Amino acid sequence: MTLPPLADRAIVLRARAADWREAVRIAGDALVDSGCATSEYTDAMIRMVEDHGPYIVIAPGLALAHARPGAAVRCDGLSVVTLAEPVEFGHAHNDPVRVVIGLAGVAPDAHLAAVAALANAFNDSAAIAAVADAPTRDAVRAILQRSERA
Amino acid sequence: MKIVTICGAGIGSSGILKVNAERVLQRLGLEATVVAADIASVARVAADAQVILTSAEFVEAIGPTRADVVVIENYFDTEELTRKLEVAIG
Numbered sequence: 443m444t445l446p447p448l449a450d451r452a453i454v455l456r457a458r459a460a461d462w463r464e465a466v467r468i469a470g471d472a473l474v475d476s477g478c479a480t481s482e483y484t485d486a487m488i489r490m491v492e493d494h495g496p497y498i499v500i501a502p503g504l505a506l507a508h509a510r511p512g513a514a515v516r517c518d519g520l521s522v523v524t525l526a527e528p529v530e531f532g533h534a535h536n537d538p539v540r541v542v543i544g545l546a547g548v549a550p551d552a553h554l555a556a557v558a559a560l561a562n563a564f565n566d567s568a569a570i571a572a573v574a575d576a577p578t579r580d581a582v583r584a585i586l587q588r589s590e591r592a
Numbered sequence: 593m594k595i596v597t598i599c600g601a602g603i604g605s606s607g608i609l610k611v612n613a614e615r616v617l618q619r620l621g622l623e624a625t626v627v628a629a630d631i632a633s634v635a636r637v638a639a640d641a642q643v644i645l646t647s648a649e650f651v652e653a654i655g656p657t658r659a660d661v662v663v664i665e666n667y668f669d670t671e672e673l674t675r676k677l678e679v680a681i682g
Contacts, residue, residue, distance in 0.1 A: 494600040494631065495649035500608060500667035508604035510630075534648060535665045550603050554628070557607035564668045565612065 445559040445586055446518045451475040453579040456526040462496070462539070463488055465531075466507045469523045469544030478519025479546045483509060487544070491531070499533035503570045506560075508545040511553065518556060519546045522582050524574050540574035563588050593624040593681070596638040598646040598654065602630030608667045609645050616674045622681065643680045645673075 452472050459465035470484025486509035491498060499505045521544035528538030543560065547553030563569055563586045576582045595613055599606035606628035613626045629637040631653050638644050641659045648663050660680040666672055 490600045494653075495647075497599060497647035497649040498605060500605045500647075501669070502666060504668075506604050506608070508601060510601045510603065545604050547603065553603040554607045554610070557604060558611045561608050561611045561668065565670060567669070570668075 445556055445563075446478075446520045448520060448522065448579075448583050448586065449476045450579055452478075452519065452521040453582050454521070454523045455576065455579065455582075457523050458526050459529050462491065462505075462529055462531040465505070465523065465525060465529045465539065465542050466491065466544075469507045469521050469542040472521035472523060473519050473544045473546050476519055476521065478515065478517045480514045480516070483512075483514035483546055486510070486512075486514060496531040496533040496537075499531045499536040499539055501564065501570060502536045503528070503538070503540045503574060504536070504564065505531060505539045505542045506545060507542055508547075508553075511547050511549055515546045515548050517546075518548055518552045520544065520556060520560075522573065522586070524576065524582075541570055560586075593622070593643075594641040595624050595626045595643045595645060596634070596641040596659070597626065597628045598631055598634055598638070598644055598650050599628075600631055600650075602628055602633070605647070605667060606630070609664060609673075612667065612670055612673055613645060613677065616670055616677055620674065620678070643677070645677075
């Protein structure tokens, strides 16, 4: 179970976002910049929250932004955004968000391999804070790659 | 036994829940099929399920069902998942 490679462009550290939409958009832009999705995918990720609520905040401090596979996805990809100031998504338990993960998958099964690897990394309860405080992109990669040893 | 995990797209957060539910079930020594699905297909996919794992946001949309609907707050907390699955499965 391996995560898609995390290019420099896919990691944005200490980003400033005024609200949840901007936070998700930064994660989407990072997927676009790394060549894995078009801006329509970013719009679709935002629409998921507009349609269904802030359920993408799946753990304290972490939002998993994603939409369905489709024409807007060019490759399996992941982006990681840490926020300089935490952002409220309106979640009953897991606000505020400090880390937004953007996830794009060409096909559902590829998605599942990536989410399994994410689960390996983040089932360690210290991992979200460690990513949020990571000083460098390599520090982020090191935390996420713990998943590949599990 | 069949367990269905539900989210908006059926692939991201429900995938995390599926992976972690499978881990917990294995640890508990329980046999179950765990399927990730989107909210639009819940009626079809969960028709023969005993348990539905999801977020609070989807409970209303899931509607009437014979399955136990279990709300998970922290998808990465396998202790929460273990505790709630043990209650649901009895």
